[in-house]
Amino acid sequence: MVGAIRGSTQCEPLVVGKPSTFMMDYLANEFGILTSQICMIGDRLDTDILFGQNGGCKTLLVLSGVITLSGLQSPNNSIQPDFYTNKISDFLFLKAATV
Structure with a gap:
């Protein structure tokens, strides 16, 4: 798509x-805010992470997408997130009711 825009406009797209x-x-x-205060959460190494x-x-990979744990740990994988989790719902918690 970028190539089509570049070719038809003769301009380098941003x-x-x-x-x-x-x-x-x-x-x-x-x-x-500082980017160091942000955690990017995603399910793809080559785009999100x-x-x-x-x-x-900081980066958090969610393994519910296209990458698996074995793919993440593969020696062929050069992109490593700071953290990973199996599913985004791992962040949910229940607040105990107080009596």
């Missing part, structure tokens, strides 16, 4: 999708 840091930089500036790493964020 790619803002993952793993480009354009979106991350914009969000950090818009909300006045790489996006977070390129932007200077």
Whole structure:
């Protein structure tokens, strides 16, 4: 798609999708936060996790997507998240009712 735009306009497009840091930089500036305060959560190493790493964020891989634990641990895999979990619902917790 980028090639079609480049060819028809004779201009170099600005790619803002993952793993480009354009979106991350914009969000950090818009909300006045440091990228080191952000944790990028995603289910793809080559887009979501790489996006977070390129932007200077912590990263959390959710194994409910295209990557499996064995794929994550493969010696052929060069992208490693800071954290991983089996499913996003692992973050849910119940608040005990007080009497």
